[in-house]
Amino acid sequence: MNIDKIIAGALEEEFEERIKQCSDDTEKIRFSLSYRLWEYKALRNLRKNRYNSRWTLRRAKYAVTAMIAAVSLLIGTTVYAAVALGRYSFEAKQEYSKLFIDKLSSDKTSFEEYYGLPEENGWELTNYDIMKYSTMLKYKCGEKSVDFSQSIIQEGNMGNINTEKAEIEPISLFTENDGFILVFSDDLCAVYWLYDGYLLDLSGNITKDEAINLAHSTKIINF
Protein backbone atom coordinates (compact mmCIF):
# COMPACT_ATOMS: atom_id res chain seq x y z
CA MET A 1 0.00 0.00 0.00
CA ASN A 2 1.30 3.45 -0.91
CA ILE A 3 0.59 5.92 1.86
CA ASP A 4 1.13 8.89 -0.45
CA LYS A 5 -1.69 7.62 -2.61
CA ILE A 6 -3.96 7.28 0.42
CA ILE A 7 -3.10 10.81 1.50
CA ALA A 8 -3.64 12.10 -2.03
CA GLY A 9 -7.00 10.38 -2.14
CA ALA A 10 -8.00 11.78 1.25
CA LEU A 11 -6.95 15.31 0.21
CA GLU A 12 -8.91 15.08 -3.00
CA GLU A 13 -11.94 13.68 -1.23
CA GLU A 14 -11.80 16.45 1.35
CA PHE A 15 -11.54 19.10 -1.37
CA GLU A 16 -14.40 17.68 -3.43
CA GLU A 17 -16.55 17.53 -0.32
CA ARG A 18 -15.75 21.13 0.49
CA ILE A 19 -16.61 22.27 -3.05
CA LYS A 20 -19.89 20.38 -2.86
CA GLN A 21 -20.72 21.90 0.50
CA CYS A 22 -19.97 25.41 -0.75
CA SER A 23 -21.92 24.85 -3.98
CA ASP A 24 -24.92 23.24 -2.30
CA ASP A 25 -25.09 25.80 0.47
CA THR A 26 -27.95 28.02 -0.59
CA GLU A 27 -27.56 30.50 2.23
CA LYS A 28 -27.49 33.92 0.65
CA ILE A 29 -24.30 35.86 1.17
CA ARG A 30 -24.75 39.46 2.20
CA PHE A 31 -21.90 41.19 0.48
CA SER A 32 -20.79 44.55 1.81
CA LEU A 33 -21.89 47.79 0.20
CA SER A 34 -18.33 48.34 -1.08
CA TYR A 35 -18.27 44.93 -2.68
CA ARG A 36 -21.62 45.43 -4.32
CA LEU A 37 -20.51 48.79 -5.68
CA TRP A 38 -17.28 47.29 -6.99
CA GLU A 39 -19.05 44.33 -8.60
CA TYR A 40 -21.75 46.44 -10.17
CA LYS A 41 -19.25 48.78 -11.77
CA ALA A 42 -16.78 46.04 -12.73
CA LEU A 43 -19.46 44.00 -14.52
CA ARG A 44 -20.95 47.06 -16.14
CA ASN A 45 -17.53 48.04 -17.47
CA LEU A 46 -17.03 44.51 -18.69
CA ARG A 47 -20.31 44.56 -20.59
CA LYS A 48 -19.43 47.88 -22.17
CA ASN A 49 -16.00 46.55 -23.08
CA ARG A 50 -14.41 49.12 -20.79
CA TYR A 51 -12.89 46.77 -18.24
CA ASN A 52 -10.48 48.71 -16.08
CA SER A 53 -8.20 46.79 -13.74
CA ARG A 54 -7.66 49.97 -11.73
CA TRP A 55 -11.24 49.80 -10.48
CA THR A 56 -10.65 47.65 -7.42
CA LEU A 57 -12.54 46.72 -4.30
CA ARG A 58 -10.17 48.94 -2.35
CA ARG A 59 -11.22 51.91 -4.45
CA ALA A 60 -14.84 51.02 -3.94
CA LYS A 61 -14.19 50.94 -0.19
CA TYR A 62 -12.70 54.43 -0.35
CA ALA A 63 -15.68 55.65 -2.35
CA VAL A 64 -18.18 54.19 0.11
CA THR A 65 -16.23 55.50 3.10
CA ALA A 66 -16.16 58.98 1.58
CA MET A 67 -19.86 58.78 0.83
CA ILE A 68 -20.71 57.67 4.37
CA ALA A 69 -18.50 60.39 5.83
CA ALA A 70 -20.21 63.04 3.70
CA VAL A 71 -23.70 61.84 4.64
CA SER A 72 -22.76 61.61 8.32
CA LEU A 73 -21.37 65.11 8.21
CA LEU A 74 -24.55 66.43 6.68
CA ILE A 75 -26.87 64.60 9.03
CA GLY A 76 -24.64 65.04 12.06
CA THR A 77 -24.74 68.78 11.79
CA THR A 78 -27.95 70.10 10.38
CA VAL A 79 -29.45 69.93 6.98
CA TYR A 80 -30.80 73.38 6.59
CA ALA A 81 -33.25 72.97 3.80
CA ALA A 82 -34.54 76.53 4.08
CA VAL A 83 -37.56 75.74 2.05
CA ALA A 84 -39.58 78.90 1.95
CA LEU A 85 -43.26 78.26 2.51
CA GLY A 86 -44.87 81.61 2.35
CA ARG A 87 -43.54 83.49 5.34
CA TYR A 88 -42.08 80.39 6.93
CA SER A 89 -38.92 78.43 6.60
CA PHE A 90 -38.55 74.73 7.10
CA GLU A 91 -35.58 73.19 8.81
CA ALA A 92 -35.14 69.44 8.38
CA LYS A 93 -33.11 67.46 10.87
CA GLN A 94 -32.49 63.77 11.19
CA GLU A 95 -34.75 63.15 14.16
CA TYR A 96 -37.33 65.84 13.67
CA SER A 97 -38.17 68.86 11.60
CA LYS A 98 -39.50 72.19 12.54
CA LEU A 99 -40.96 75.27 11.05
CA PHE A 100 -39.77 78.72 11.86
CA ILE A 101 -42.12 81.60 11.55
CA ASP A 102 -39.73 84.40 10.90
CA LYS A 103 -39.95 88.08 10.56
CA LEU A 104 -43.21 88.23 12.41
CA SER A 105 -44.14 91.25 14.36
CA SER A 106 -47.30 92.45 15.95
CA ASP A 107 -48.46 95.44 17.92
CA LYS A 108 -50.52 93.13 20.12
CA THR A 109 -48.82 92.76 23.48
CA SER A 110 -51.92 91.39 25.24
CA PHE A 111 -55.24 89.87 24.24
CA GLU A 112 -57.74 92.45 23.03
CA GLU A 113 -60.20 89.78 21.95
CA TYR A 114 -60.42 86.03 22.09
CA TYR A 115 -61.00 83.74 19.14
CA GLY A 116 -62.59 80.33 19.07
CA LEU A 117 -64.78 77.98 17.06
CA PRO A 118 -68.50 78.52 16.37
CA GLU A 119 -70.51 76.22 18.58
CA GLU A 120 -73.49 76.32 16.24
CA ASN A 121 -71.61 73.92 13.96
CA GLY A 122 -71.75 71.26 16.63
CA TRP A 123 -68.40 71.92 18.25
CA GLU A 124 -68.82 72.15 21.98
CA LEU A 125 -66.27 73.95 24.13
CA THR A 126 -65.40 71.42 26.82
CA ASN A 127 -62.46 73.08 28.51
CA TYR A 128 -60.31 76.16 28.24
CA ASP A 129 -57.31 77.83 29.76
CA ILE A 130 -56.48 81.50 29.39
CA MET A 131 -52.86 82.41 29.97
CA LYS A 132 -50.96 85.66 29.60
CA TYR A 133 -49.70 85.08 26.08
CA SER A 134 -51.78 82.18 24.85
CA THR A 135 -55.10 80.44 25.17
CA MET A 136 -55.95 76.78 24.95
CA LEU A 137 -59.50 75.78 24.09
CA LYS A 138 -60.69 72.22 23.83
CA TYR A 139 -63.62 71.38 21.57
CA LYS A 140 -65.50 68.20 20.99
CA CYS A 141 -67.91 67.13 18.28
CA GLY A 142 -68.99 63.50 18.57
CA GLU A 143 -65.87 61.37 18.31
CA LYS A 144 -63.78 64.27 17.10
CA SER A 145 -61.88 66.71 19.25
CA VAL A 146 -59.90 69.81 18.47
CA ASP A 147 -57.42 71.90 20.42
CA PHE A 148 -57.60 75.55 19.51
CA SER A 149 -54.94 78.02 20.54
CA GLN A 150 -54.40 81.74 20.20
CA SER A 151 -50.97 83.21 20.85
CA ILE A 152 -49.45 86.65 21.17
CA ILE A 153 -46.60 86.91 18.70
CA GLN A 154 -43.32 87.38 20.49
CA GLU A 155 -40.08 87.75 18.66
CA GLY A 156 -37.44 85.13 19.29
CA ASN A 157 -39.57 82.43 20.82
CA MET A 158 -42.19 81.84 18.25
CA GLY A 159 -42.77 79.16 15.75
CA ASN A 160 -40.75 76.17 16.82
CA ILE A 161 -43.31 73.73 15.61
CA ASN A 162 -42.64 70.03 15.44
CA THR A 163 -43.31 68.86 11.93
CA GLU A 164 -42.06 65.33 12.29
CA LYS A 165 -43.79 62.91 9.94
CA ALA A 166 -46.05 65.65 8.60
CA GLU A 167 -46.69 66.81 5.09
CA ILE A 168 -46.50 70.58 5.11
CA GLU A 169 -48.42 72.76 2.78
CA PRO A 170 -48.83 76.53 2.74
CA ILE A 171 -52.40 77.74 2.63
CA SER A 172 -54.19 81.03 2.11
CA LEU A 173 -57.12 81.48 4.46
CA PHE A 174 -57.84 85.19 4.74
CA THR A 175 -54.83 86.70 2.99
CA GLU A 176 -52.18 85.30 0.66
CA ASN A 177 -49.97 82.69 2.33
CA ASP A 178 -51.19 83.48 5.81
CA GLY A 179 -50.87 79.96 7.12
CA PHE A 180 -49.82 76.39 6.65
CA ILE A 181 -51.31 73.03 7.29
CA LEU A 182 -49.60 69.95 8.67
CA VAL A 183 -51.14 66.71 7.52
CA PHE A 184 -49.96 63.85 9.73
CA SER A 185 -52.49 61.38 8.38
CA ASP A 186 -55.88 61.36 6.68
CA ASP A 187 -57.61 62.24 9.94
CA LEU A 188 -54.93 64.00 11.90
CA CYS A 189 -54.15 67.58 10.93
CA ALA A 190 -53.02 70.89 12.34
CA VAL A 191 -53.40 74.39 10.94
CA TYR A 192 -51.40 77.46 11.85
CA TRP A 193 -52.34 80.85 10.57
CA LEU A 194 -51.93 84.55 11.24
CA TYR A 195 -55.01 86.58 11.95
CA ASP A 196 -55.61 89.99 13.42
CA GLY A 197 -52.06 90.15 14.74
CA TYR A 198 -52.27 86.80 16.53
CA LEU A 199 -51.01 83.35 15.72
CA LEU A 200 -53.90 80.92 15.74
CA ASP A 201 -53.70 77.20 15.49
CA LEU A 202 -55.96 74.22 15.76
CA SER A 203 -55.26 70.51 15.65
CA GLY A 204 -57.19 67.32 16.12
CA ASN A 205 -58.49 64.13 14.60
CA ILE A 206 -59.98 65.93 11.63
CA THR A 207 -59.44 65.77 7.91
CA LYS A 208 -57.57 68.39 5.95
CA ASP A 209 -60.82 69.91 4.59
CA GLU A 210 -62.39 69.97 8.04
CA ALA A 211 -59.30 71.68 9.44
CA ILE A 212 -59.39 74.39 6.77
CA ASN A 213 -63.15 74.86 7.18
CA LEU A 214 -62.80 75.20 10.94
CA ALA A 215 -59.99 77.73 10.51
CA HIS A 216 -62.22 79.71 8.14
CA SER A 217 -65.07 79.68 10.62
CA THR A 218 -63.04 81.10 13.52
CA LYS A 219 -64.81 83.92 15.29
CA ILE A 220 -64.53 86.14 18.33
CA ILE A 221 -65.94 84.47 21.43
CA ASN A 222 -66.69 85.59 24.94
CA PHE A 223 -66.02 83.63 28.06
Add this chain to the structure above:
Amino acid sequence: MLDERNAELAEKSFKAYRHMMYKIAFDIVHNKSDAEDAVQNCFMWIMNNIEKISQIPLDKRGRYFAEIAEHISINIVNKRKKHPTEDIDEHEEISTGFSVEKSYDDGTIVEEVRKAVDAMSATDRSLLRLYLFEERSSKEIAGIMGISEVNARVGVFRARKRLAKLLKERGIDYEY
Protein backbone atom coordinates in the same frame (compact mmCIF):
# COMPACT_ATOMS: atom_id res chain seq x y z
CA MET B 1 -9.72 44.06 -24.24
CA LEU B 2 -11.97 41.02 -24.31
CA ASP B 3 -14.12 40.28 -27.28
CA GLU B 4 -17.87 40.12 -26.73
CA ARG B 5 -17.95 36.33 -26.42
CA ASN B 6 -15.20 36.22 -23.82
CA ALA B 7 -16.64 39.16 -21.90
CA GLU B 8 -19.94 37.30 -21.68
CA LEU B 9 -18.17 34.12 -20.60
CA ALA B 10 -16.23 36.03 -17.92
CA GLU B 11 -19.39 37.59 -16.54
CA LYS B 12 -21.38 34.36 -16.58
CA SER B 13 -18.55 32.38 -15.00
CA PHE B 14 -18.04 34.96 -12.30
CA LYS B 15 -21.72 35.24 -11.48
CA ALA B 16 -22.16 31.49 -11.42
CA TYR B 17 -19.30 30.80 -9.04
CA ARG B 18 -18.77 33.94 -6.95
CA HIS B 19 -20.78 32.62 -3.99
CA MET B 20 -18.93 29.33 -4.00
CA MET B 21 -15.60 31.17 -4.30
CA TYR B 22 -16.56 33.44 -1.42
CA LYS B 23 -17.39 30.47 0.81
CA ILE B 24 -14.16 28.69 -0.02
CA ALA B 25 -12.25 31.90 0.64
CA PHE B 26 -14.08 32.56 3.89
CA ASP B 27 -13.17 29.08 5.19
CA ILE B 28 -9.51 30.03 4.73
CA VAL B 29 -9.27 33.72 5.56
CA HIS B 30 -11.97 33.68 8.26
CA ASN B 31 -13.16 37.23 7.69
CA LYS B 32 -15.63 38.86 5.37
CA SER B 33 -13.40 41.64 4.09
CA ASP B 34 -10.55 39.33 3.03
CA ALA B 35 -13.03 36.88 1.52
CA GLU B 36 -14.44 39.69 -0.61
CA ASP B 37 -10.89 40.66 -1.60
CA ALA B 38 -10.32 37.06 -2.63
CA VAL B 39 -13.46 37.09 -4.80
CA GLN B 40 -12.28 40.29 -6.42
CA ASN B 41 -8.90 38.71 -7.15
CA CYS B 42 -10.69 35.69 -8.59
CA PHE B 43 -12.52 38.04 -10.94
CA MET B 44 -9.21 39.49 -12.07
CA TRP B 45 -7.85 36.00 -12.51
CA ILE B 46 -10.82 35.15 -14.69
CA MET B 47 -10.27 38.29 -16.75
CA ASN B 48 -6.62 37.44 -17.31
CA ASN B 49 -7.20 33.76 -18.06
CA ILE B 50 -10.44 33.81 -19.97
CA GLU B 51 -8.98 31.98 -22.97
CA LYS B 52 -7.82 29.18 -20.71
CA ILE B 53 -11.19 29.06 -18.96
CA SER B 54 -13.04 28.83 -22.25
CA GLN B 55 -11.17 25.58 -22.94
CA ILE B 56 -12.12 23.96 -19.64
CA PRO B 57 -15.16 21.69 -19.94
CA LEU B 58 -18.24 23.07 -18.20
CA ASP B 59 -18.36 20.27 -15.63
CA LYS B 60 -14.78 20.98 -14.58
CA ARG B 61 -15.09 24.73 -14.19
CA GLY B 62 -16.52 24.64 -10.69
CA ARG B 63 -13.51 22.76 -9.43
CA TYR B 64 -11.17 25.05 -11.32
CA PHE B 65 -12.69 28.16 -9.75
CA ALA B 66 -12.63 26.50 -6.33
CA GLU B 67 -8.90 25.87 -6.72
CA ILE B 68 -8.31 29.45 -7.84
CA ALA B 69 -10.29 30.76 -4.87
CA GLU B 70 -8.34 28.54 -2.52
CA HIS B 71 -4.94 29.55 -3.85
CA ILE B 72 -5.80 33.24 -3.87
CA SER B 73 -7.11 33.01 -0.31
CA ILE B 74 -3.95 31.26 0.86
CA ASN B 75 -1.94 34.06 -0.75
CA ILE B 76 -3.97 36.60 1.18
CA VAL B 77 -3.34 34.73 4.42
CA ASN B 78 0.38 34.54 3.66
CA LYS B 79 0.56 38.26 2.98
CA ARG B 80 -1.28 38.95 6.20
CA LYS B 81 1.22 37.02 8.27
CA LYS B 82 3.96 38.98 9.97
CA HIS B 83 6.49 36.36 8.99
CA PRO B 84 5.56 35.06 5.58
CA THR B 85 7.06 31.94 4.11
CA GLU B 86 10.01 33.86 2.65
CA ASP B 87 11.94 33.34 5.88
CA ILE B 88 12.00 29.60 5.43
CA ASP B 89 15.46 28.13 5.62
CA GLU B 90 16.38 27.32 2.06
CA HIS B 91 18.70 24.50 3.10
CA GLU B 92 16.03 22.26 4.56
CA GLU B 93 15.86 19.03 2.64
CA ILE B 94 12.71 17.31 1.55
CA SER B 95 12.67 13.70 2.61
CA THR B 96 10.46 11.12 1.09
CA GLY B 97 9.23 7.74 2.17
CA PHE B 98 6.57 6.86 4.63
CA SER B 99 5.93 3.61 6.44
CA VAL B 100 2.73 2.53 8.05
CA GLU B 101 2.34 0.54 11.23
CA LYS B 102 1.53 -3.02 10.25
CA SER B 103 -1.23 -3.54 12.79
CA TYR B 104 -3.73 -1.39 10.85
CA ASP B 105 -5.92 -2.70 8.12
CA ASP B 106 -6.40 -0.67 4.96
CA GLY B 107 -9.80 0.68 5.96
CA THR B 108 -8.52 1.99 9.28
CA ILE B 109 -5.55 3.66 7.65
CA VAL B 110 -7.75 5.44 5.10
CA GLU B 111 -10.08 6.56 7.85
CA GLU B 112 -7.28 7.83 10.08
CA VAL B 113 -5.55 9.57 7.17
CA ARG B 114 -8.80 11.30 6.32
CA LYS B 115 -9.15 12.50 9.93
CA ALA B 116 -5.60 13.79 9.86
CA VAL B 117 -6.22 15.56 6.54
CA ASP B 118 -9.31 17.23 8.00
CA ALA B 119 -7.18 18.50 10.87
CA MET B 120 -4.61 20.10 8.53
CA SER B 121 -4.52 23.78 7.71
CA ALA B 122 -5.96 24.90 4.37
CA THR B 123 -2.50 25.92 3.16
CA ASP B 124 -0.97 22.55 3.98
CA ARG B 125 -3.84 20.69 2.36
CA SER B 126 -3.58 22.78 -0.77
CA LEU B 127 0.17 22.32 -1.05
CA LEU B 128 0.00 18.58 -0.53
CA ARG B 129 -2.93 18.19 -2.89
CA LEU B 130 -0.97 19.93 -5.62
CA TYR B 131 2.09 17.85 -4.85
CA LEU B 132 0.62 14.42 -4.17
CA PHE B 133 -2.67 14.35 -6.06
CA GLU B 134 -1.98 16.60 -9.03
CA GLU B 135 1.69 15.64 -9.01
CA ARG B 136 2.83 19.18 -9.70
CA SER B 137 6.46 20.13 -9.59
CA SER B 138 7.80 22.65 -7.06
CA LYS B 139 8.05 25.16 -9.87
CA GLU B 140 4.41 24.70 -10.82
CA ILE B 141 3.30 24.89 -7.19
CA ALA B 142 5.31 28.06 -6.77
CA GLY B 143 3.56 29.59 -9.79
CA ILE B 144 0.12 28.59 -8.58
CA MET B 145 0.62 29.67 -4.98
CA GLY B 146 2.52 32.84 -5.80
CA ILE B 147 5.60 31.89 -3.79
CA SER B 148 9.21 31.13 -4.68
CA GLU B 149 10.19 27.65 -5.82
CA VAL B 150 12.29 27.13 -2.70
CA ASN B 151 9.41 28.13 -0.50
CA ALA B 152 7.16 25.76 -2.41
CA ARG B 153 9.55 22.87 -1.81
CA VAL B 154 10.00 23.70 1.84
CA GLY B 155 6.29 24.32 2.21
CA VAL B 156 5.52 20.85 0.91
CA PHE B 157 8.13 19.37 3.23
CA ARG B 158 6.73 21.12 6.26
CA ALA B 159 3.18 20.22 5.33
CA ARG B 160 4.19 16.57 5.19
CA LYS B 161 6.00 16.93 8.48
CA ARG B 162 2.90 18.36 10.13
CA LEU B 163 0.73 15.68 8.57
CA ALA B 164 3.12 13.05 9.87
CA LYS B 165 2.69 14.47 13.34
CA LEU B 166 -1.08 14.38 13.02
CA LEU B 167 -0.93 10.80 11.83
CA LYS B 168 1.39 9.80 14.63
CA GLU B 169 -1.21 11.07 17.09
CA ARG B 170 -3.56 8.60 15.42
CA GLY B 171 -1.17 5.69 15.78
CA ILE B 172 0.35 5.76 12.33
CA ASP B 173 4.13 6.08 12.26
CA TYR B 174 6.16 7.62 9.50
CA GLU B 175 9.79 7.99 8.73
CA TYR B 176 10.79 11.17 6.98
